[in-house]
Amino acid sequence: MIFLGVMGPGIITANVDNDAGGITTYSVAGAHFGYSPLWIFLPMAVALVVIQEMCSRMGVVTGKGLADLIREKFGAKVTFYAMVAFLVSNLINTVCEFSGIAASCEIFGIPKHVSLPIAAVCIWWIVAKGTYKSVEKIFLVACLFYFSYIITGFLAHPSWGEVVGEAMRPRFSMNQATIVMIMGVIGTTIAPWMQFYQQSTVVEKGINVKDYRFARLDVIIGGIVVNIVAIFIIISCAATLFKSGIRVESAKDAALALKPLAGRNCSSLFALGLLNASLFSAMILPIATSYSICEGLGWENGVDKRLKEAPQFYFLFTLLLIIGAGVIMLPRVNLVTVMLLSQVTNSVFLPFVLIFMLLLINDRRLMGAYRNSGFFNIVSWTTVIILIALTITLTVMTFMPQSR
Amino acid sequence: MANDYQDAKAKADAMFVYFSEILKKEVLDAERKLVGGVWDISVKSGEVYPKADRLIIRRGWRRRLTASVGWSCVTGFDDEILLSVPSRDLRFEPQVKEYEFLLRRDILDQQVVDTYNHKVRRVNDVHLLKVDHELMVAHVDTGLRGLVRRLDWQRPVDFCVRAIAKDASYLKKEELVSWKYVQPVAINPASMTMRLTMTQKQLNSIPPADLGEIIFDLNPTERMALFRALDVKTKARIFESLEIENQKAILGDLDKKEAALIVTHMSSDNAADLLEKLPHDTVRNLLTLIETNMAKKLSGLLGYSSDSAGGLMTTEYVAMAETMTVASAIDFIKHQTHDFESLHHIYIVDDKNHLKGMSTVRRLLIADPRETVLSTVFPKTVCVHLNDSVKEVAYVMDKYRVSAIPVVDENRVLHGVITMDDILSKVISIAWRKRSRASKGI
Numbered sequence: 133m134i135f136l137g138v139m140g141p142g143i144i145t146a147n148v149d150n151d152a153g154g155i156t157t158y159s160v161a162g163a164h165f166g167y168s169p170l171w172i173f174l175p176m177a178v179a180l181v182v183i184q185e186m187c188s189r190m191g192v193v194t195g196k197g198l199a200d201l202i203r204e205k206f207g208a209k210v211t212f213y214a215m216v217a218f219l220v221s222n223l224i225n226t227v228c229e230f231s232g233i234a235a236s237c238e239i240f241g242i243p244k245h246v247s248l249p250i251a252a253v254c255i256w257w258i259v260a261k262g263t264y265k266s267v268e269k270i271f272l273v274a275c276l277f278y279f280s281y282i283i284t285g286f287l288a289h290p291s292w293g294e295v296v297g298e299a300m301r302p303r304f305s306m307n308q309a310t311i312v313m314i315m316g317v318i319g320t321t322i323a324p325w326m327q328f329y330q331q332s333t334v335v336e337k338g339i340n341v342k343d344y345r346f347a348r349l350d351v352i353i354g355g356i357v358v359n360i361v362a363i364f365i366i367i368s369c370a371a372t373l374f375k376s377g378i379r380v381e382s383a384k385d386a387a388l389a390l391k392p393l394a395g396r397n398c399s400s401l402f403a404l405g406l407l408n409a410s411l412f413s414a415m416i417l418p419i420a421t422s423y424s425i426c427e428g429l430g431w432e433n434g435v436d437k438r439l440k441e442a443p444q445f446y447f448l449f450t451l452l453l454i455i456g457a458g459v460i461m462l463p464r465v466n467l468v469t470v471m472l473l474s475q476v477t478n479s480v481f482l483p484f485v486l487i488f489m490l491l492l493i494n495d496r497r498l499m500g501a502y503r504n505s506g507f508f509n510i511v512s513w514t515t516v517i518i519l520i521a522l523t524i525t526l527t528v529m530t531f532m533p534q535s536r
Numbered sequence: 537m538a539n540d541y542q543d544a545k546a547k548a549d550a551m552f553v554y555f556s557e558i559l560k561k562e563v564l565d566a567e568r569k570l571v572g573g574v575w576d577i578s579v580k581s582g583e584v585y586p587k588a589d590r591l592i593i594r595r596g597w598r599r600r601l602t603a604s605v606g607w608s609c610v611t612g613f614d615d616e617i618l619l620s621v622p623s624r625d626l627r628f629e630p631q632v633k634e635y636e637f638l639l640r641r642d643i644l645d646q647q648v649v650d651t652y653n654h655k656v657r658r659v660n661d662v663h664l665l666k667v668d669h670e671l672m673v674a675h676v677d678t679g680l681r682g683l684v685r686r687l688d689w690q691r692p693v694d695f696c697v698r699a700i701a702k703d704a705s706y707l708k709k710e711e712l713v714s715w716k717y718v719q720p721v722a723i724n725p726a727s728m729t730m731r732l733t734m735t736q737k738q739l740n741s742i743p744p745a746d747l748g749e750i751i752f753d754l755n756p757t758e759r760m761a762l763f764r765a766l767d768v769k770t771k772a773r774i775f776e777s778l779e780i781e782n783q784k785a786i787l788g789d790l791d792k793k794e795a796a797l798i799v800t801h802m803s804s805d806n807a808a809d810l811l812e813k814l815p816h817d818t819v820r821n822l823l824t825l826i827e828t829n830m831a832k833k834l835s836g837l838l839g840y841s842s843d844s845a846g847g848l849m850t851t852e853y854v855a856m857a858e859t860m861t862v863a864s865a866i867d868f869i870k871h872q873t874h875d876f877e878s879l880h881h882i883y884i885v886d887d888k889n890h891l892k893g894m895s896t897v898r899r900l901l902i903a904d905p906r907e908t909v910l911s912t913v914f915p916k917t918v919c920v921h922l923n924d925s926v927k928e929v930a931y932v933m934d935k936y937r938v939s940a941i942p943v944v945d946e947n948r949v950l951h952g953v954i955t956m957d958d959i960l961s962k963v964i965s966i967a968w969r970k971r972s973r974a975s976k977g978i
Contacts, residue, residue: 195755203645208660208686211645338756338785429683430647430658 139350140268141333142188144416145326146180146354147275150361151413152232152383153225153471154320155406158362159386161313162369163378167290167298169366172317173359174299179515180322181355183486186493186504186512187327188351191334192344193502198331198485199428201492211428214484219448221477222325222421226456228474229417231467232410234460235384239403244460252457255415256450260439268333271416277408278361280401285364287398288390290371299363315526316475321362322519323478324485329420332427341502368394368402381468414456422448479523486516552674555639555662556686562616563593565623571595574617575602578635579673585715588664588671591617592632601628613666639673642720647754648676649762652717654746656753660686663712676718679711721758744773752782760789772801780813787814796825804833805850805958812847845929846922848962849943849952852876855883856909858892863905869897880940883950884909891942891950893917919944922951926962929954 150158161169187198194201203211230248237247258270330351339347369386372393380386383406391399422445426433432442439446459465490512494503504512555577563571572595579586590604603626605619612618643659650657660682663675684693697704742750751759751774763771763786775783775798787795787810799807799822811819811834823834833851854873856865865882873879882900884893893913903912919942920929933941939956 195757195759200647203658207645208683209688212683212687335755340756340785340788430660430678 139346139353140272141191141330141337141339142184142347142350142352142354143275143357144268144271144333144354145184145330146351146358147278147361148329148413148416149180149321149323149326149358150278150365150409151225151320151417152229152235152406152410153474154362155232155365155409156383156471157313157316157320158365159369159373159383160380161317162366163373163380163386163389165310165313166370166374167294167367169313169317170295170299170363171302172314173363176318176321177355177359179318179519180358181352182512182515183322183327183489184330184351184355185348186489187331188334188347189344189502190489190493190499191331192339192341192347193499195335195338197335197424197427198328198489198492199424201498202488203428203430205492205495205498206488214488215425215428217477217481217484218325218328219421219425221474221481222417223452223455224470224474224477225323225325226414226417226421226452227459227470229410229414230456230460231465231470232383232406233414235382235467236387236403236407236410239384239387239399240407248457248461251411251414252453255411255418256453259415259419259449260446267419268337271412274408274412275357277412278357278405280405280408281361281368282364284368284390284394284398284401284405285371287401288368288371288394290367295367312526312529315522315529317362318519318522319475319479319526321358322482324481325417325420325424327485327489328424329416332420332423365405368398382471414453418449418452418456421452422446476527479527482523483516483520486519490516551666553664553666553671554677554682554685555644555664558617558664559640563591563619564612564616565619565626566621567623568618569623571619571623571626572603576632576638576640577671578604578638580637585665585672585674586637590635592635592638593626595628599630601630602632603628604633607669607671610669613669613671637720643673643676647721647758648713649719649721649750649754650678650713650717651719651742652713654742654750656721656750657713673715675712675714677710677712679709681706681710719762721754721762744770744777748774748777748782752778756789759786768797768801771798775810776802776806780810783810784813792821792825796822799834800826800830803850804830804852805848808834808847843926843962844922845920845924845926845943845954846951848926848929848958849954850958851952853881853883853940853942853950853953854879855885855889855950858884858886858908858910860909861905862900862903862907862909862912865900865909866905869900880955881938881942881953882909883942883953884913885950889950890948891917891919891944894942917942919948920954921945926959926966930959930963933959 190196190198190201196204199211199215202214230251233251234244234248238244259267262270334347368390369380373380373386373389376393378389378393380389384403387399387403387406390402423433425431425448426442426445429444431444433445459470460467490504490509493499493512494509496503558577559574561574563574565571572593574591575594576592577588578590578592580589588607590606591610592602592604594600594602605621605626609620610617611620639662643662645659647656647658649655657676657678659676659678661677662673663677665672665674681690684690694707697706747770751762754762763774766774775786778786790798799810802810807830811822814822826834854869854876856868860868869879869882879897882895882897883891884895886892893910894917895909895912895914899912899914900909918932918936918938920932922943922945924932929941933939933954933956941954942950943952943954944950
């Protein structure tokens, strides 16, 4: 019973990892590489859980958000510039999510000039009028819709033997396309803003230290579920598009290409999943961004506050929504470029966030008995260093033309 | 004249310094050799405006070492800080020693409770007053301009703002909060409590509902630390103003004895409402610890459904025997009713507690003191039954325009009283539930 009360932050955050950018990357990976990327997801689940667990622990023990802690330990200057970077990278991410909304609605025949304003207004209304509890309920329901990808996976009739075989066998062929794909998958799954969001929700939920083990369970379940969903996205593309040799550039292409190969239902489900994921992330990203920025700079914030009580919070939130939806409304936007740009800004910012986190979680004054143990420190530093190395390589490679 | 004023203002400005400016200064020793940079200032807490006690100096880039000197050794305080001692007298150590209260560690960039505006704020800068050689904490800066100053952008930003609007409120309005009203939330790691810089009296001047909100703006550890620092009456007052969910959250962190003490100090109807929402064994545990009198009342109240008159009522009311004279009744009110929340009505009962009538203080005052109290009762006694619903109670109270109504059983024995504020909060919560269900549809 206690678990049901504590459940939420970990599962929601993990699921938001499968946002528009994530689904695009997975479908492209599945279509171009078949089942071979499947092995990545085991180490990835570990990395995800390790990082999210630290955020969750910091949130429960200190009762403060990540931005709060950065401000209190590293001072105003560091916080301000970190928040500027955070805003820029999340703004581009938000644009990405809206592109996902536009793309999936177009599959259902709704033009983006209709779908985007409606989506933006709905999101604004839910957040401005809702409370933390009602918003969380909507998010948990949205998590259920991710199962549409699991159904899609089954509808694609993959050969299960092959799937299991590939998932167990790491293959690291040294050609550039594979490396870019692997790093893209990791880069979209572990994004910097998630750590801020996860910790803030844990704090806002007011989870007690006594119930911490339930919060950890929440993180672990989230980490596993999200990877299962990702695996099924790859399976459904690999079993159909890869087998027929169809090349796609975006999740929308993938959904459309599924129609003749796996049937109309499969294609619709795939698009529905994309719509849900994009809407969900387009809602969470602006909240998480404005929440953390207000937190770090000392302004009133929170979903539970009214418009008048937290003007900066609602200003930032509204601004992100307007720009997010507005950019996609422009007539000539190259969505693939936006996706790439968001991956790059994420990867530039991620190392800083991870290092902040590790410094904070080892602070004796702050964490007391709950700071990292020696063993956990080795695990987390290794994870962080590998992630940093990968994201830096990814950034460098994105700028080198021959890698695409 | 204008010049004099300008001079005076310049002087006044020179006497105030921002902590962020001090942090940028270099420290020179008696021989004017560089010792290091200012790292922190320890202050003596417990005074209204705490004085600087020791200066903490840090040097080194890769191996960071800190040393501290007493404030009496600080002689110059202009572009750089001059010490009266040579640097070889300073002992540099890798760890900052444990000080009680440090400005950078405990105040700058941290959250504090602003007891003047009843809010939790983040400190962007500390405003210090320099008098002779003493340095005192005067204000904390929570404004936007303080933040801009911390980023070293004050000059360009001021210039831009001035160019656009000469009289912008940004330039004039400093959001300084006097130290008198600042309650730091830094926690003593040993006792896990917070040092109250303000008096209980100052705290009492904050309405409990606001205090409750302040407490929930803090994180759980700070919340409990501040809560523990309060006296039990204030705790009970805050408790009464909280939502049931929040009450449960705090109760979970308290030990049983403390919880029981708070429940004892709450009014009986509020306490009963709370206990009703707790698991049965917790309630049983609490009731054994609560004073017998209160426990008896509570277990009586707990027997009724929370949506009935019995569940709503309080057992705190003034009842008088029908045989009492008006004079002795007034005397009784003067001397025996200090603990009562309100004196809406006075209930007249017989020796078996049957309700005979209802009177008011005003009616008693204007009556003949030699008469019995029974002569002052209203011609009609309005009352509700224990099992009446909230709606019925609200209806009756509205119909007869009474601010409190007695609750009786089928034999007309008086059991309790429902006051306007109890029924109002209940009716409002029902209305809200309906409204939010209708408008949200989620």
